[in-house]
Amino acid sequence: MKFLSAVAFIAPVQAGLRFPCSTLTFQRLDPVVEPGSNPSAHVHHIVGGNAFNSSMTGDVSTRATCTTCQMSEDFSNYWTAVLYFKHPTNGSYHRVPVLPVQPLLGGSNGAEGGLTVYYTQFDLIKDNLKQNAPIKTFQPGFRMTVGSPTASSRPHTGLRYQCLTGNNRGPETPDFPTKPCSGGIFATQHFPACWDGKNLDSPDHQSHMYNTIQSDGFTNAPACPSSHPVRTPQVTYETTWDTSKFNSMWPSGAPNPFVWSFEGTSGFGTHADYMFGWKGDALQRAMDKSECRYDGCGSITKQAMATANKCTVKDMVGEETVGWLSKLPGSEGNVAWYYPYWKLAPPLYKLN
Template sequence: MAPTLLSITTLLSLSVIHAVASSVWTLNCAPLLQARLDPIKQPGVWPSSHVHAVVGSTAFAQHMIGVSSGKATTCDKATDHSNYWSPTLYHMRSDGQYDLLPFTGMVAYYQNYTCSHSSMNPGYCPSTPRDAQAFPPGLRMLAGDSDRRTLNKTDQWQQAILLESGNNGEVYGMPPRLDGSRISGHVRFPSCWDGKNLDSPDHKSHMAYPDPVLHGDTQGGMCPLSHPVALLNIGAEFGWSLNGITDPGSLVFANGDTTGYGFHADFFMGWENPTALQDSFANCMTNDNCPWRKFGSPTGMDPNPISQTPDVLPPLENIGLSGPVGKLPGNNAVFKGHSKRYARGV
């Protein structure tokens, strides 16, 4: 028997009643530029130490103070005028030159998995709702360490950095095999804040990961007493096309890192409406059926990431966009050591 109008209405009502808020949704960002700029570690400086692959606000430049702004964003959430960047990737050719690999952009998973420190019930976050806050305006932070070439799996800052070729699983360090199509660098930004500082001299000390003693890890859990304020968690994946490359030993990041352990990423807060960002999790039913996907879309339809031109173009430098270069920009030395590679969790 065909359902009546009443029964359809009843079913729809029940589906809304039993829907649950989503704890994660995705952000997709097209490339903005690749350049030797780093407004967090080397503000006001050009050129910075190595080439970065950048997505997000068109305001990205060597001079960025306070809250990021910009005429547009490369991200599919129109009100996200944040910037995200990581070292870009080169292929070492047999003739001693370097090919800049095509940067494909970034996908990020915004997650409400962290809760603030509680002395009343230490170690156990309520399943819902978590009390993670949106990022305070002007927050800057980074994940990873550009100088690292080894792995200490007990260090959360190192646990938060992984790489993956194709869909073959995340690993610590450069993947032992490449599928020839794609490679991505994954970072989990810290989600616990000291509640006071928007930055710190090392760009890390004002942030922390959830306390592993209190059942936390790099993806969520209870914050430590030293950094008691829970913020939303960002897991970001920066991608490159491999153009048929299958030898992991021929890859080097712009900072000279061949191990993959020195991969890192930066975040400069620029969400135009932090309150709406925080409310987005309560208003989403699932990641695929979420009003937030259309937030700020001029047409009301699901938006797409769009490449943009920076508001202020950086000075010209040959970083390999039009052909191979004879050395890494900045003359960064290529690390020649060998490091054992570990699958995630091994």
């Protein structure tokens, strides 16, 4: 799949990293929200380092031996809920495949499924590439989430969908597309980029971060507040869900038949998790480059995606998540996760 008119989607200032990560696994595990639980409440699509498991603390980069990401020093883990098609007639479910997000200028990057990750440098840009604050990268043990499966109205800024038709992306919307998309559904999740500088986590996995962006997409952000004074890279995920093969089963005029893996019939519940795992100061070196243009920033070694695609983890849950299913995996226990999910949070992790 190739997308033309890519210029329309390039950030106002192209400063930062942009790279593909192939799929690592689809499993019902969540070491941020439900640490130690096997299985967790719903299925996730996970990419990144092979240290991923149900309980992750400390510096995960020291335990990973490979990564599905193009940046060879990035052993972080990135995951989202999984999109399923719910058959309008018999109510059965089928997991929607993931397509690799193509580079902005077209062509294949060799990824298998997965998602594209951004680490964006800019905050308040006053003069060309002049930044208002230095970028400080995350510390070992850092984790965060964005969005909430309980959201029932307009979601967090930057959590959006686009309907892919032919060679074009449609406008960004806060909810699922209301008609079939011939090229699939494109989902984007932007994380906040202001940190309190103390906590590597918080009870809701979000309060240690703060978002100053009021509009959607890749936009220049106002300065961080005194409560969260540290400017970090803005982390963003992009995923292409290949819904095209289910379009013939979507009756004309019928409601959207796609749901998230927590039985989220509304797109407002889209959310994502992040676990930092870069090796040493690799990410900081990249963010210190003022002329970084969505590449390796001249300081990070890229691995061939053919190598990245070989990175795997074992099936730790042992359940079927593909094919036609009578119910979603974990559906009988989902309520215990998302209401109130923050009661399952781990203790706060603070810098020494």
